[in-house]
Amino acid sequence: MQYEAVVGLEIHVELNCLTKMFCDCPNRPGDEPNRNTCPVCLWLPGALPRFSREALEKASLLCLGLGATLQPRSAFDQKVYYYPDLPKGYQLSQAHRPLARGGWIDVEDEKGATKRLRIHHVHMEEDVAKLVHELEGRTPVGLVDFNRAGAPLVEIVTEPDIRSAHEAMEFVRNLRTRIRCAGSSDCSMESGTMRVDANISIRERGASALNTKVEVKNMNSIRHLGDAIAHEAGRQQAAVEAGETIVLHTRLWDPEKGATVPMRGKFEGPCVPDPSVPEIVVTAEWIDRMRGRLPEMPPQKAARFQRDYDLPRELADPLAADRELSDYFEAVARMSVAPRTAAHWILSQYLPAVKERQLPVAGNLVTPERLAGVLRLLEKDEINANAAREVLSRLFESDASVDAVVEQGGFKQVSDAASLEVLVQQVLDADPATVAAYRSGQGKALSFLIGQVIKASSGKANPKRVREILLAKLA
Secondary structure, X not given: OOEXXXXXXXXXXXXXXXXXXXXXXXXXXXXXXXXXXXXXXXXXXXXXOOOOHHHHHHHHHHHHHOOOEEOOEEOOEEEEOOEOOEOOOEEEEOOOOOOEEOOEEEEEOOOOOEEEEEEEEEEEEEOOOEEEEXXXXXXXXXXXXXXXXXXXXXXXXXXXXXXOHHHHHHHHHHHHHHHHHHOOOOOOOOOOOEEEEEEEEEEEOOXXXXXXXXXXXXXXXXXXXXXXHHXXXXXXXXXXXXXXXXXXXXXXXXXXXXXXXXXXXXXXXOEEEOOOOOOEEOOHHHHHHHHHHOOOOHHHHHHHHHHHOOOOHHHHHHHHOOHHXXXXXXXXXXXXXXXXXXXXXXXXXXXXXXXXXXXXXXXXOOOHHXXXXXXXXXXXXXXXXXXXXXHHHHHOOOOOOHHHHHHHHOOOOXXXXXXXXXXXXXXXXXXXXXXXXXXXXXXXXXXXXXXXXXXXXXXXXXXXXXXXXXXXXXX
C-alpha cells in the first residue's frame, strides 16, 4: 500500500478503589442513580476535594507495572469544557504535570516479530457524571446520574507508534493483562471500566511527518477497536486519493454499520492549575515501597515458566497472563504432576469448563489438589484421556474424592495384557479386510483397529497397550 496508518491510543482505566477520588462516597457507578453523592462530587459551592491516598497507590502500582517512571511531583489542573455531565464547567485532571512518564508494552506484529510500543505518560483524573437518555411519553429527555462523578481514573496516552489494527489490539490486550496483574482495575471494556479512544491518521510509507488525526470513540470491545481503526484508515486513504482534506474532528464507531460516523468538531479547552488540590509529592523511598508491593508481572512470569517448568511459549504466555490462573497452575505443578501436562489440561480443559459454568478460577470444587489427582491417574495410565475429561466434569458437581468418582463411574483403564489380547484377537478376526490393508502398507488401518478395540472395551482399554499388542500380532 502507498499509505500507512499512524495510531495513538488514549486509554481511560477506572481504578478499583473503595471510594471516589476526592470524597468518601462509594465508588460504585452501577448503583441506583444518584445514590452515591455528596457536596464534593455534586460540586456544590464551598465543598473542598480531599485527595484519596488509595487512588494514588493504585495508580502508582499501575504505572510501575507498565514500566513508567513515577514523577517526584505531580499536580491537578482544571480542564475546562462545558457539557451537561460536567456542571461545574471543568474536570480535575493532570494536564501539565502527570503522575508518570514513559513506559512501554511489547507486542507481536503480524509477522510474529516483537515490537515495543511506547507510552508517553500516565495521568490521573476524576470521571464525570453519566448522561441517560430516556423517553417521557413521546418526549425525549436527558437525565444525569452522578454516581460515576468523581470516580478515580487514570489515562494512559501512547506515543503514535502503532501502525495497524492488529498492533493496537495486541497493545490493549497486553496492557489489560498487566493492569489486572497489578490489581488496580478489572479493565472491562464491556462494563466501561476501560475505555479506549484512538487517534488515527495516515501518511505515505517512509514519511516521518504526522498528519491531521481523527479521534474515534465508542469502541466497547477489543474487536471493535481493531475494526474501527481498519475502517477509519481506509476511509482517510479513500478521501486523500479523492483529493479531499482530512479535518481534525471526532467520530463514533457504529458497529451496526461497521463504519465510523461524524460526532463533533475537536475542541481543546484551556487547562489551568487547580488551587484546591495540593501538589502530590512522592519520595524515592515511597516509590521503592510501591515497587515492592508489585507482583511478578506477566512477561517476567512467562519467562520463568519457560525456564523453570520447561513450558513452550504458547503455554507459558496464557498461563502468566492471569494471576489466579498462574497461581492455580503452579499449585498443580507442585503436586507430582508433569508441568506440561498440568499446563495443557488447565488451558484446554479446566479453564473452558470454569468459563462455561461461570465459576471463579480459584475457589470452586475442583481445587488444585483434585485436578492433580486426576492428572496423576492419567499419567500412570490408570485412566485414559476421555475418562479423565469425564471425571473432571463430575468433580465440578460433587465433592467426592477423585478415586471415588473413578470407581463409581467405572473409569479405570484396562491394561491387563491377557484381557486386551482377547479383545484384540476378536477385532482382528472380525475385520480381515482392514488387517490386509495394514499389511499392504496402509498405516491408517492401524489407528482404525486401535479405535475398534477401545470401542469393544467400552472406552476402557489402554491405547498404548492396545497398540503394542496389535503391532505384535500384525507382525
